[in-house]
Amino acid sequence: MQKRITLLGSTGSIGDSTLDVVARHPQRFSVYALTAHRNGDKLVDQCLRFAPEVAVVGDAATAQDVERKLRAAGSKTVVSYGPQALIDVAKSDACDTVVAAIVGAAGLEPSLAAAKAGKRILLANKEALVMSGDIFMDTVRDSGAVLLPLDSEHNAVFQCMPRDGAQHGGVTKIILTASGGPFRTREPSTLVDVTPEQACKHPNWSMGRKISVDSATMMNKGLEVIEAHYLFDLPGDRIDVLIHPQSVIHSMVSYADGSVLAQLGNPDMRTPIAHAMSFPDRIDSGVAQLDLAQVATLNFEKPDYERFPCLALAMKALAEGGVASATLNAANEVAVEAFLNRRIGFMAIAQTVDAVLNALQNRSATSLDVVLEADAAARRAAHKIIDSLPVPA
């Protein structure tokens, strides 16, 4: 049966890769809704190509502009805007599959709405799980939703996990691989001077700006440890991080009998996306087959927590539990944006997150409101700290 898709965040990097896979399989997939924030022109192009029933944007002015351009081109796509419109397309009876690819905390409520509505959710928006892991996973369980990870590491782990029916899975550890980003070997004392352009230049992956900076600080891997904890129900001390600069092994699972299962492939998000979209079937993703003879060498090393303090901060937040990881996430979002706007230096990202975690009291994440309050408080605290920092030269 054809799957009908709501793609949240269609104009981003994951959005592009998802639509590339959709276009390869018109019999399998059709698009119910596409959503963007401000990039109206790109959304118009996507609507003309994929003819969704609904398109959602961030504000009224963008909606008006998109609507005018769509009508001029003869499109019947209905345009709406704002946070409630995102929730509406995520839970609509007209779709069965929701690809959650909005970046940051803005993705939480629509992703959660899809979970409540029992959808098949393909989750790229790791921030949603980092903020509200227990609430999210409980919602998935209660509604019977199916949650499939798109993040390449978690998709790899999912592929390497014991199959249904094993009485005793025997999983000892998850090993998340990390490329180490663009600054893996850079002299640490020079990191204060790096620019947004340098930080966004990832050696192996082409991604949105926020996750690119997170990869450069390795906060991304820290968020992924938290994500893995909730997805696979393992404590933080059974989730290892291993630097693997080639990004060919996307992650591994180690077992009690000494086996280690790994998923390999060229670094291209269309592989995990195609896997999750067609699971349990396998379909063509457009990604070239891996040529190991050409890769020739796979290297591994331990992460350097001094060079990458954000990784240690995320591990600490996970160990503390409660709203600490929502606080970490919000402070990081504010700090990354300030770095991208050249308001603070690269090393001030970790300093800001650390200071916010120290300044705010942790509490149990008993409800979504409590999580959203923690998120707002962390944003206020981060802005205050950033206001007190000098503008980089």
Ligand code: NAD
């Ligand atoms: P991106 O910046 O390229 O795209 C983000 C999308 O979200 C865009 O469509 C944008 O319009 C939309 N958006 C941004 N702010 C919004 C808001 N306030 N309200 C509604 N929509 C908003 O980001 P990306 O690289 O595609 O990443 C998306 C998510 O997937 C992130 O959570 C990221 O961590 C995760 N992820 C990305 C990759 C990758 O390779 N890009 C890999 C793994 C996980």
Ligand code: MG
């Ligand atoms: Mg990842």
